[in-house]
Amino acid sequence: xxxxxxxxxxxxxxxxxxxxxxxxxxxxxxxxxxxxxxxxxxxxxxxxxxxxxxxxxxxxxxxxxxxxxxxxxxxxxxxxxxxxxxxxxxxxxxxxxxxxxxxxxxxxx
Amino acid sequence: xxxxxxxxxxxxxxxxxxxxxxxxxxxxxxxxxxxxxxxxxxxxxxxxxxxxxxxxxxxxxxxxxxxxxxxxxxxxxxxxxxxxxxxxxxxxxxxxxxxxxxxxxxxxxxxxxxxxxxxx
Numbered sequence: 001x002x003x004x005x006x007x008x009x010x011x012x013x014x015x016x017x018x019x020x021x022x023x024x025x026x027x028x029x030x031x032x033x034x035x036x037x038x039x040x041x042x043x044x045x046x047x048x049x050x051x052x053x054x055x056x057x058x059x060x061x062x063x064x065x066x067x068x069x070x071x072x073x074x075x076x077x078x079x080x081x082x083x084x085x086x087x088x089x090x091x092x093x094x095x096x097x098x099x100x101x102x103x104x105x106x107x108x109x
Numbered sequence: 110x111x112x113x114x115x116x117x118x119x120x121x122x123x124x125x126x127x128x129x130x131x132x133x134x135x136x137x138x139x140x141x142x143x144x145x146x147x148x149x150x151x152x153x154x155x156x157x158x159x160x161x162x163x164x165x166x167x168x169x170x171x172x173x174x175x176x177x178x179x180x181x182x183x184x185x186x187x188x189x190x191x192x193x194x195x196x197x198x199x200x201x202x203x204x205x206x207x208x209x210x211x212x213x214x215x216x217x218x219x220x221x222x223x224x225x226x227x228x229x
Contacts, residue, residue, distance in 0.1 A: 050214070088156055092209070093214060097169050097171075098209070
């Protein structure tokens with residue numbers, strides 16, 4: 001079973017700063033089936049990035065994804081107040097077919 | 110615009126069966142492009158994928174829940190449903206239905222989620 005480990009657990013930054021969130025998989029998943037989500041309290045997650053680096057429709061270009069193999073990164077180039085939330089990575093295709101990381105909380109410093 | 114809406118009891122007794130339905134509007138559940146999934150979020154925790162059903166009726170479940178889970182589809186009603194049997198209190202969670210494209214595996218559409226509490 002593949003395990004996704006996100007770091008850091010909590011990231012404290014100020015608006016305008018750059019955020020770098022990491023997702024490491026326990027085995028190589030190539031360069032295709034990795035997604036990122038944003039979740040705000042009381043809401044369902046929102047798809048930000050799919051296919052490692054493709055932005056979902058309507059997602060601002062300050063969000064970008066990169067990586068391959070076992071190491072993946074979500075970068076938010078310049079934080080806006082609405083970006084402070086919990087972020088999850090997710091893989092597709094390896095047992096158990098779909099699985100999520102434990103999340104990174106991005107909080108205002 | 111495709112929308113998903115979960116429905117079902119908010120309270121289930123321990124050892125009973127949790128049953129939820131997801132209604133798809135604005136699009137057809139019979140589209141061959143998507144996996145229709147159930148995902149849950151335990152209180153204060155992360156996301157756990159439960160399983161999916163394809164329009165053909167093919168299913169795939171998380172091995173950790175496989176012995177207690179079944180997902181079915183009703184294309185005439187544009188709905189798919191979750192049954193989770195013999196629930197303990199640890200199954201208390203917000204349950205989401207969601208759609209993933211089979212090509213990308215990203216969940217692009219989610220229901221708002223429904224809180225299910227397992228308690229006597």
